[in-house]
Amino acid sequence: MADLFQIAAGNLLSPVVLFFALGVAAAYAQSDLTIPEPISKALSLYLMLAIGFKGGVALAASGIDSMVVVALTLAIGLSLLLPVIAFSLLRVVTSLDSRNAAAIAAHYGSVSIVTFVAASSFLEHRQVQYEGFLVAMLAVMETPAIITGLLLARRGLNETASDQKSVFSPQVLRQVFLCGSVVLLVGSFMIGWTTGDSGMQIMAPLVKDPFQAVLAIFLLDMGLLVGKRLGDFGQVGKQLVLFGIYMPLIGAAIGMAAATAIGLSVGGITLVAVLAASASYIVVPAAMRLSLPQANPAIYVTLSLAVTFPFNLAFGIPLYHAIASLIGPA
Amino acid sequence: MQLYQKKRIEFVVEASCAPTILEMIEEAGAKGYTILHDVSGKGNRGVRDDAHLTDVFRNVLIVVIVAEELAHSIVSKSQPLLENYAGIVTMSDVDVVRDEHF
Numbered sequence: 001m002a003d004l005f006q007i008a009a010g011n012l013l014s015p016v017v018l019f020f021a022l023g024v025a026a027a028y029a030q031s032d033l034t035i036p037e038p039i040s041k042a043l044s045l046y047l048m049l050a051i052g053f054k055g056g057v058a059l060a061a062s063g064i065d066s067m068v069v070v071a072l073t074l075a076i077g078l079s080l081l082l083p084v085i086a087f088s089l090l091r092v093v094t095s096l097d098s099r100n101a102a103a104i105a106a107h108y109g110s111v112s113i114v115t116f117v118a119a120s121s122f123l124e125h126r127q128v129q130y131e132g133f134l135v136a137m138l139a140v141m142e143t144p145a146i147i148t149g150l151l152l153a154r155r156g157l158n159e160t161a162s163d164q165k166s167v168f169s170p171q172v173l174r175q176v177f178l179c180g181s182v183v184l185l186v187g188s189f190m191i192g193w194t195t196g197d198s199g200m201q202i203m204a205p206l207v208k209d210p211f212q213a214v215l216a217i218f219l220l221d222m223g224l225l226v227g228k229r230l231g232d233f234g235q236v237g238k239q240l241v242l243f244g245i246y247m248p249l250i251g252a253a254i255g256m257a258a259a260t261a262i263g264l265s266v267g268g269i270t271l272v273a274v275l276a277a278s279a280s281y282i283v284v285p286a287a288m289r290l291s292l293p294q295a296n297p298a299i300y301v302t303l304s305l306a307v308t309f310p311f312n313l314a315f316g317i318p319l320y321h322a323i324a325s326l327i328g329p330a
Numbered sequence: 331m332q333l334y335q336k337k338r339i340e341f342v343v344e345a346s347c348a349p350t351i352l353e354m355i356e357e358a359g360a361k362g363y364t365i366l367h368d369v370s371g372k373g374n375r376g377v378r379d380d381a382h383l384t385d386v387f388r389n390v391l392i393v394v395i396v397a398e399e400l401a402h403s404i405v406s407k408s409q410p411l412l413e414n415y416a417g418i419v420t421m422s423d424v425d426v427v428r429d430e431h432f
Contacts, residue, residue, distance in 0.1 A: 044383075171349060225383060285386045289346040293414030297386040305383075 004322040011318040014125075015216040016118055020313060023223015028230055035221040043218040044114075045184060050207035050214075051117050051135060052185040056192020057200045058132025068133045070262050075137035078258065078276050079144035082251055083109035087152045089247065094239045099153050103288045103295035104240075106149025107304045108247050110280035111141045113181060114222060115309060119274040119317045121212050123267050128321075130267030134275075139186050141275055143176050146287045153292050172290050179283050222309070229306040232298045236307075240299065244307030248277035252320050256327065266321075266328035273320035278312055279304035333425035336432050337401035341392040341408065342369060342418040344378075345385040348392065350411050355394055358404050361432060366391040375416045389416065395424060395432050 011017060026033045035043075059068075083105035090101040116138050123130055192199060200207075233241065255276025259269040281304045288295055343351055348365070355363055369391045370378055378389045394404065401421055408419055426432055 222383075282383055285384050286346060289344070289386050293347075301384060301386055 004318070007322055008315065008318045011122065012314055014122075016121065016212070016219050017314055019216045020219040020223040020226075020310070023220045023225075024227040024230075024310070025223075027224045027227025034224065035217075040218070040221045043214055043221070044181065046214055047117050047211075047218060048113065048181050048184040049188045050211050051113075051120065051138075052188030053192035053199075053203055053207050055132045055135025056189040056194070057196055058192075059136070059189075060132075060193050060196035062132055067131075067262070068136070071131070071133055071137055071264070072140055074258055074262060074272075075141045075275070076144050078251075078255060078272075079109045079111075079141040080148050081109070082254070082276060083145050083148040083152060085250065085254075086247055087149075089250075090243065094237075094243065096240070098155070099292055100295045100299060102149050102153035103292050104243075104300050104303060105152060106145050106288060107279040107281070107284045107300055108251065108308075109141075109145025109148055110143070110284045111138060111275050112278035112280060112304070112309055112312070113138065113142075113185065113282075114218070115278040115312045115317075116271065116274055117215060118219070118313055119271055119320075121215055122317050122321065123270060125212070128267040128270070130265060130271055134268060134271045135185070135189050137272070138275060139182060139189065142179075142182055142280065142283055145280075146176060146284060146291075149284075149288070150291055153295075169290070172287055175290065176283060176287050179286075181282065219313075226306045226310060229302045232302040233306070235296070235298050236302050240303055241307050244279075244303045245311050248279070248308050248312055248316055251276035251278075252316065256320065256324060260327055263329070266324045269324035269328045270317075270321040273324065274312065274317060277308075277316055277320065279308045281305040281309065331427070333427060334429040334432075335398075336395050336424050336426050337398050338422050338424040339394045339396070339401055339404060340418075340420045340422075341394075342371070342389055342416075343392065343412065344415045344417065345388040345390050347411065347415045347417070348390050351392060351408060354407050354411060355392070355404055358407060359400055360394050360396050360404065362394075364393040366393075373416065373418065378416060395426060397432065 083102075086108040087101050087105035090096050090104060091098065094101075096104070120130065252273040255272040256269050259272035264272065281301055285297060285301050288300065289297060341351055352363065367390050369389050371389070372378070378387055396404065405419060405421060408417075412419070
């Protein structure tokens, strides 16, 4: 127990979390501090490239076995299933209409890449290993939740023909499957997997050493974004803010149980918990805005970006890791 | 110098619905358009700014210059497309120099 407390305190006082807090505070106080958008974009591209490449190299080292297939199937299953749980909870516990509930549910089945990156950095800092294919799980979990979310939104609605058409339009499909960050993540993973250790020798100065520091700077920018969204809390309401905290715990519990069942390492269980707990704020909002325009983006983006993301970053990651250490293989 | 009277339509719309509007403009028969990315301001959907990461709170400005008849058709076709989105549509008179371009 003392251990858990120590890990949690250590995480709260890490540069990553503190820079995030600085960003939130600065934006909330209406400071004019900003990170120019092209730089912020470059930082995020760097993080995708580094995490993808490292995962690919790790997979090349461990080789492919049946575990990879099982894990990827599990990832798709989680992404499809979690929105159903989120949707049912929202409909029972809150007074939200079914469109908004479905839009939010889709976010919680999908994942936050930055939360995953922060968790992997947390593990690396503590020299905890994790399976290379976790990055592939991250990539495949991004989209199935959108399908579940849209199907949930369709149920019980007597839609017009134009609604029917727009749900899975080519524009939505392109946005979902060819989203820049996903393309770079998967592409770098493939390159890391193909080039293995010799590739890593070339890329290491870029993808290994500066990784944690770049993440901290990126988190400053995330903090600035979150700080700006705090004004929307009124629209979100107390019930939903609470949902943004207990839903990740439910997702993490399911993720950990499943990851333990298929025999992942402690690092792997931690990361699956993080994947199941995190909510999307890039790919899913864009898809929902096109396919489900009646749902209010101020609610779903604020919930995933300003409630669940900080919660996972500050408290979720160390908590999931502590539990994974207890239940995982020694 | 000879000038030609045209209509100039301005759309301030949510970035995520801009492709739909542009497609409609081209289908309607306009020969071109101009886009200004990342415009910000305040309206009935609150403050719209250049939030990074997501396009959801981002606006763009689309400018189309066409003959009057086509302008009315474009404006009326835009209304159903903008039903659930942030959008300001205005039309004004302009004089252009090169008639054949519009």
